[in-house]
Amino acid sequence: MSGGTIVMKFGGTSVADATRLKGAAKRIVEKFEAGHRVVAVLSARGKETDRLISDAYEISDAPEPREMDMLLSTGERVSCALCAMAISDLGHEAISLTGSQAGIVTDTSHTKARILDVRADRITSALDEGKIVLVAGFQGVSTSKDVTTLGRGGSDTTAVALAAAVGAEECEIYTDVPGVFSADPRIVPEARKLDIVSFEEMLEMSSSGAGVLQLRSVEYARNHGVRIHCRSSFDHSPGTVVVSEQETMENPLVTAVTHSTGEARVTLTGVPDTPGVAGRIATALAEANVNVDMIIQNDPVSADAPAEMSFTVPRDDLRTAKGALAPVVAELGIGGIATDESMGKVSIVGAGMKSHPGVAAKVFTTLGEHQINIQMISTSPIKISCVIESDRVPDAVRALHSAFELQGEGTIRPEQPFGEFAS
Amino acid sequence: MSGGTIVMKFGGTSVADATRLKGAAKRIVEKFEAGHRVVAVLSARGKETDRLISDAYEISDAPEPREMDMLLSTGERVSCALCAMAISDLGHEAISLTGSQAGIVTDTSHTKARILDVRADRITSALDEGKIVLVAGFQGVSTSKDVTTLGRGGSDTTAVALAAAVGAEECEIYTDVPGVFSADPRIVPEARKLDIVSFEEMLEMSSSGAGVLQLRSVEYARNHGVRIHCRSSFDHSPGTVVVSEQETMENPLVTAVTHSTGEARVTLTGVPDTPGVAGRIATALAEANVNVDMIIQNDPVSADAPAEMSFTVPRDDLRTAKGALAPVVAELGIGGIATDESMGKVSIVGAGMKSHPGVAAKVFTTLGEHQINIQMISTSPIKISCVIESDRVPDAVRALHSAFELQGEGTIRPEQPFGEFAS
Numbered sequence: 030m031s032g033g034t035i036v037m038k039f040g041g042t043s044v045a046d047a048t049r050l051k052g053a054a055k056r057i058v059e060k061f062e063a064g065h066r067v068v069a070v071l072s073a074r075g076k077e078t079d080r081l082i083s084d085a086y087e088i089s090d091a092p093e094p095r096e097m098d099m100l101l102s103t104g105e106r107v108s109c110a111l112c113a114m115a116i117s118d119l120g121h122e123a124i125s126l127t128g129s130q131a132g133i134v135t136d137t138s139h140t141k142a143r144i145l146d147v148r149a150d151r152i153t154s155a156l157d158e159g160k161i162v163l164v165a166g167f168q169g170v171s172t173s174k175d176v177t178t179l180g181r182g183g184s185d186t187t188a189v190a191l192a193a194a195v196g197a198e199e200c201e202i203y204t205d206v207p208g209v210f211s212a213d214p215r216i217v218p219e220a221r222k223l224d225i226v227s228f229e230e231m232l233e234m235s236s237s238g239a240g241v242l243q244l245r246s247v248e249y250a251r252n253h254g255v256r257i258h259c260r261s262s263f264d265h266s267p268g269t270v271v272v273s274e275q276e277t278m279e280n281p282l283v284t285a286v287t288h289s290t291g292e293a294r295v296t297l298t299g300v301p302d303t304p305g306v307a308g309r310i311a312t313a314l315a316e317a318n319v320n321v322d323m324i325i326q327n328d329p330v331s332a333d334a335p336a337e338m339s340f341t342v343p344r345d346d347l348r349t350a351k352g353a354l355a356p357v358v359a360e361l362g363i364g365g366i367a368t369d370e371s372m373g374k375v376s377i378v379g380a381g382m383k384s385h386p387g388v389a390a391k392v393f394t395t396l397g398e399h400q401i402n403i404q405m406i407s408t409s410p411i412k413i414s415c416v417i418e419s420d421r422v423p424d425a426v427r428a429l430h431s432a433f434e435l436q437g438e439g440t441i442r443p444e445q446p447f448g449e450f451a452s
Numbered sequence: 453m454s455g456g457t458i459v460m461k462f463g464g465t466s467v468a469d470a471t472r473l474k475g476a477a478k479r480i481v482e483k484f485e486a487g488h489r490v491v492a493v494l495s496a497r498g499k500e501t502d503r504l505i506s507d508a509y510e511i512s513d514a515p516e517p518r519e520m521d522m523l524l525s526t527g528e529r530v531s532c533a534l535c536a537m538a539i540s541d542l543g544h545e546a547i548s549l550t551g552s553q554a555g556i557v558t559d560t561s562h563t564k565a566r567i568l569d570v571r572a573d574r575i576t577s578a579l580d581e582g583k584i585v586l587v588a589g590f591q592g593v594s595t596s597k598d599v600t601t602l603g604r605g606g607s608d609t610t611a612v613a614l615a616a617a618v619g620a621e622e623c624e625i626y627t628d629v630p631g632v633f634s635a636d637p638r639i640v641p642e643a644r645k646l647d648i649v650s651f652e653e654m655l656e657m658s659s660s661g662a663g664v665l666q667l668r669s670v671e672y673a674r675n676h677g678v679r680i681h682c683r684s685s686f687d688h689s690p691g692t693v694v695v696s697e698q699e700t701m702e703n704p705l706v707t708a709v710t711h712s713t714g715e716a717r718v719t720l721t722g723v724p725d726t727p728g729v730a731g732r733i734a735t736a737l738a739e740a741n742v743n744v745d746m747i748i749q750n751d752p753v754s755a756d757a758p759a760e761m762s763f764t765v766p767r768d769d770l771r772t773a774k775g776a777l778a779p780v781v782a783e784l785g786i787g788g789i790a791t792d793e794s795m796g797k798v799s800i801v802g803a804g805m806k807s808h809p810g811v812a813a814k815v816f817t818t819l820g821e822h823q824i825n826i827q828m829i830s831t832s833p834i835k836i837s838c839v840i841e842s843d844r845v846p847d848a849v850r851a852l853h854s855a856f857e858l859q860g861e862g863t864i865r866p867e868q869p870f871g872e873f874a875s
Contacts, residue, residue, distance in 0.1 A: 047510040081530065087470040089537040096540070099548050100533035103526035107504065110523035114512040117519070125522050130597070151597075174553070174574075 034066040034156065034197040038166065038188035042205040043262035044108045045075035053203070053262060054115035057161060061121060066156045068195060070166045070188040071112055073104025094139035098168070098178045101140075102128065105165035105184065113163050123161040126151065128168035128176075132194075133187065135169035135177045141318050142169060142177035144186065144249075147194035156195070164191060182243030189246045193253035200250065200257050202242060207261045208268030209234070209241050211435040212286040216423045219436040223284060224267070227274040230284050230380050231257075233412040237376035238289035247271065274380060283379035283388065283433040288426050290419045292322070292372035293347040294404070295354070299335040299364020300326075307338065309357055317353035319346045322374075323407045323416060335364060341405065341416055344370055372404070373419035376412055377429055383410045395432040401425050457489040457579065457620040461589065461611035465628040466685035467531045468498035476626070476685060477538035480584060484544060489579045491618060493589045493611040494535055496527025517562035521591070521601045524563075525551065528588035528607065536586050546584040549574065551591035551599075555617075556610065558592035558600045564741050565592060565600035567609065567672075570617035579618070587614060605666030612669045616676035623673065623680050625665060630684045631691030632657070632664050634858040635709040639846045642859040646707065647690070650697040653707050653803050654680075656835040660799035661712035670694065697803060706802035706811065706856040711849050713842045715745070715795035716770040717827070718777070722758040722787020723749075730761065732780055740776035742769045745797075746830045746839060758787060762828065764839055767793055795827070796842035799835055800852055806833045818855040824848050 037057060044050040053071070061067045073081075081100050085092040092100075109125035116123035132148030155162045166184025171177045179186050185202060192200035209231070212220040226234070228251035235244040241259055250257050250271065260268025300306055307326065314321050324340040342350045347368060358366060375396075382388040392413050396403055401424060405416035417425055430436065460480060467473040476494070484490045496504075504523050508515040515523075532548035539546035555571030578585045589607025594600045602609050608625060615623035632654070635643040649657070651674035658667040664682055673680050673694065683691025723729055730749065737744050747763040765773045770791060781789060798819075805811040815836050819826055824847060828839035840848055853859065 047507075050511060084470075084530070084534060085537060088473060088534045089541045091541075092537040093540045096533040096536040096546075096548055099536075099550075100530055103529050106526050107507070107523055110519040111507060111511045113519040113522075114508060114515040117516045118512045118514075123519075125519055127522075127599075176550075 032065055032198060034068065034195050035060055036068045036070065036188050036192040036195070036197045036200045037203060038070040038184060038201065039072065039203045039262055040184070040205065041072040041075050041077070043203050044071055044112065049262075050074070050108070050111055051115050054112050054119060056203070056262065057112070058116060058119045058121055061161050068152060068156070068162045068164060068191055068197070069112070070164050070184055070191060071105055071108040072166050072184040073101075074108050077104040077107070095175055098139045098142075098176050101178050102165070102168040102176050105167050109163040109165045116161055116163075121161055122159065123163055124155050125163040125165070126155075127165050128187065129170035131162075131164040131191070133169035133190065135171050135179070137171040137173055137175065137177070138318070139171075139175070139177055141180045142171065144169060144179070144190050145172070147190050149191065149194040152191070152195060179245075182246070185243040185246035186249055189249045189253070189255050189257065192255045193249070197255070200255050202257060202259045203262035204241060204259065205262065206241060207264075207266065208259050209239065209271075209285070211284065212426055212430045213288065216288070216426045217286070217430045217436075220430065221435060221437045223269050225270050225272065225277050226284060227277045227380050228271060229274060229411055230378050231271045233376070233378040233409060234285055234287050237374065237378065237412065237414055238287040239285070242271070277380070281379050282381040282385055283377050283435065285378050286375065286426050286429045286433070286435065287378060288373065288375045288422050290373040290422050291344045292341045292374050292416065292419070293344040294339055294341050294369045294372045294416070295347070295350060296337065296339045296367045296369075297354075297358070297363050297365070298337050298367065299362075300338050301362055302336050306361055309361060310338070310354065313353045313357045314342075314350055317349050319343075319350045319353060323405045323414070325405055339405065341372060341374070344372075371419045372416055373422035374414055374416050375422055375425040375429065376414040377433065378412045380411050382413075389413050391432060392429065395428050396425055399424055399428045401428075455488055455621060457491065457618050458483055459491045459493065459611050459615040459618070459620045459623045460626060461493040461607055461624065462495065462626045462685055463607070463628065464495040464498050464500070466626050467494055467535065472685075473497070473531070473534055474538050477535050477542060479626070479685065480535070481539060481542045481544055484584050491575060491579070491585045491587060491614055491620070492535070493587050493607055493614060494528055494531040495589050495607040496524075497531050500527040500530070518598055521562045521565075521599050524601050525588065525591040525599050528590050532586040532588045539584055539586075544584055545582065546586055547578050548586040548588070549578075550588050551610065552593035554585075554587040554614070556592035556613065558594050558602070560594040560596055560598065560600070561741070562594075562598070562600055564603040565594065567592060567602070567613050568595070570613050572614065572617040575614070575618060602668075605669070608666040608669035609672055612672045612676070612678050612680065615678045616672070620678070623678050625680060625682045626685035627664060627682065628685065629664060630687075630689065631682050632662065632694075632708070634707065635849050635853045636711065639711070639849045640709070640853045640859075643853065644858060644860045646692050648693050648695065648700050649707060650700045650803050651694060652697060652834055653801050654694045656799070656801040656832060657708055657710050660797065660801065660835065660837055661710040662708070665694070700803070704802050705804040705808055706800050706858065708801050709798065709849050709852045709856070709858065710801060711796065711798045711845050713796040713845050714767045715764045715797050715839065715842070716767040717762055717764050717792045717795045717839070718770070718773060719760065719762045719790045719792075720777075720781070720786050720788070721760050721790065722785075723761050724785055725759050729784055732784060733761070733777065736776045736780045737765075737773055740772050742773045742776060746828045746837070748828055764795060764797070764828065767795075794842045795839055796845035797837055797839050798845055798848040798852060799837040800856065801835045803834050805836075812836050814855060815852065818851050819848055822847055822851045824851075
């Protein structure tokens with residue numbers, strides 16, 4: 030097989046030690062020798078980012094975001110430089126580029142920057158010279174010429190953005206699992222590897238807890254039509270292909286059960302029933318870069334009684350969220366803030382549920398049969414999420430996976446032929 | 453005291469752990485609060501560079517120099533980002549810059565790049581905004597937009613180059629020793645800290661083994677008239693000031709004894725006695741970036757007999773030197789190469805010896821009295837160096853230090869008043 034440009038992305042566990050890093054270099058070279066132009070995006074090695082973060086918190090309780098980016102961006106550069114050395118030893122020319130050198134221009138929102146533009150000239154001219162190009166993931170350069178990072182998992186977004194910019198035929202995401210599963214195999218051992226998933230399903234799965242692909246990278250891939258192939262870096266078997274809905278053969282009723290155990294609930298009591306209040310609260314949280322998930326507002330019983338508003342945020346963002354809300358609470362005369370950090374979430378995702386209204390009822394019944402109390406519910410055309418107590422999440426995942434018969438055999442959707450997306 | 457711009461450079465041991473790094477931040481802030489504009493240049497933390505080098509050699513026996521630079525340059529960035537966080541916690545605004553962002557433009561000689569230009573606009577505008585500027589030492593950006601490094605100890609050169617570019621009144625080099633000594637105190641416990649040294653003396657001392665200041669930084673300081681103050685980062689006592697000869701009060705006969713135990717001798721036998729041979733050899737070594745120290749050529753006894761040529765190189769460069777010489781040896785019909793890795797060197801340096809011809813005789817006599825065999829000799833107007841067996845170096849240093857009465861009291865040169873160069 031010979032062909033066009035492929036972007037390959039290797040996560041931290043795939044480059045954690047010298048043996049694995051050389052293994053990644055070998056896979057890159059195999060792809061190159063098969064006739065492809067290859068751009069590889071690497072993450073920081075193993076626990077390197079965690080080490081740098083802990084170095085920062087040893088110095089400061091609230092590290093400057095700009096400096097955090099300067100600090101954290103070094104991890105991916107190390108991986109790329111080392112991988113270029115390994116490729117050179119395998120007899121090919123490789124060049125490592127920082128996010129800035131690769132032309133990844135972002136906004137100035139440090140630690141959570143968004144890509145504004147990819148100026149891939151330096152990449153394409155290196156490819157034209159027959160070089161393998163290695164790009165430090167997770168980072169870019171802001172419009173004010175500072176180093177920025179894209180947030181956790183940002184290397185996936187780097188890879189997809191580069192794939193779009195260079196017109197790659199596929200963006201391969203190499204990871205330490207064989208692909209996307211019908212549920213977390215650590216919780217459901219009989220979970221099935223999915224061969225093909227639509228962008229829309231993958232978006233819902235990523236946003237509801239499936240850690241294998243970062244949400245923003247899937248959004249970017251959908252918006253730019255980049256075919257993602259999520260696969261293991263430790264063997265050559267095909268993984269999960271993420272493509273547009275037209276390309277999936279049929280829509281399963283339910284594709285997967287996802288979950289998260291790291292949620293927190295914030296409840297605002299005594300919220301004045303005046304227009305614009307919810308908007309002010311949401312703006313304050315958005316400006317602090319806190320992703321609010323579910324929002325529930327209890328309408329007051331009498332017309333002038335204050336309302337109650339609850340929403341969930343990632344538990345790690347709870348402190349930031351409370352800090353961002355404090356001035357708004359004071360200014361608007363909100364009664365109080367209560368928080369609960371022991372929240373989790375279980376979701377089912379499937380493109381086919383659009384046309385099957387009975388799915389929600391089955392979810393609620395199943396959880397009820399297992400005495401799992403549902404605290405909040407949110408739905409989309411292809412997803413149903415329930416906020417539950419964090420410690421009941423594993424039971425809920427197993428119950429739903431079994432109720433919708435997602436295990437290996439007997440699945441509603443037939444297996445895709447392997448050959449179709451073998452590399 | 454309030455005044456102009458000061459460049460402060462902190463070495464790896466001064467930022468090795470969180471406590472020390474915060475200590476460096478505190479000193480930077482003290483200087484800023486005293487009314488100075490402050491640019492601080494930081495090295496990589498502790499053993500970080502060694503760790504990165506060992507990571508590289510775990511991947512490749514001969515890492516690509518371009519990638520080595522991408523790899524190693526991350527260490528200083530980490531130090532700067534962390535220090536900026538610490539300064540921020542002390543209530544001042546700091547900004548960390550990479551060598552590239554700081555405008556340090558170098559040639560393309562990876563791992564040993566030379567500074568071509570310093571475009572300090574971004575530094576000066578940050579200073580104008582009242583910020584403390586932190587610059588990653590040891591690195592720059594090449595004319596072809598690749599990350600380069602300046603070689604071991606290159607952070608000193610960064611500091612001096614920035615001091616010249618921003619017109620700093622002093623370049624303070626903070627290190628783990630109190631200053632420059634009359635000999636290595638680990639070998640000569642009674643060695644004396646020198647209060648003032650001329651550029652010329654410091655050049656000879658750096659090139660003959662005094663590790664406290666990198667040779668190139670002293671050259672750069674001399675050429676651009678940058679006053680260096682080499683001092684301890686662990687206390688506030690004044691260190692050693694390096695200034696032009698006119699500023700030193702008087703020229704001591706002998707200022708210091710320096711030494712090195714890491715020399716290797718290369719002897720070429722059967723060298724054809726034709727013009728240009730020595731030039732070809734020197735060119736080959738220079739192109740491989742090997743610094744040749746002493747060179748001795750034995751004239752042949754008869755007019756057409758082949759000559760013998762010996763020279764010393766740093767022991768770490770011996771492999772590179774042999775590799776660079778191999779094609780020249782073959783091409784010129786040189787008889788053979790012999791090497792000896794057990795060489796060391798002892799030197800005495802003093803601006804006053806220019807006018808005292810008896811110094812050399814006293815050196816040779818002193819070494820002879822201690823049965824130390826001199827293998828090669830080289831002299832400059834203010835230095836005498838002798839190549840000796842490596843394992844006799846400590847004895848030689850002690851003997852010369854004592855013979856020239858360099859210890860604390862009874863020194864030929866009076867102490868300088870401390871106040872003159874207190875910060």
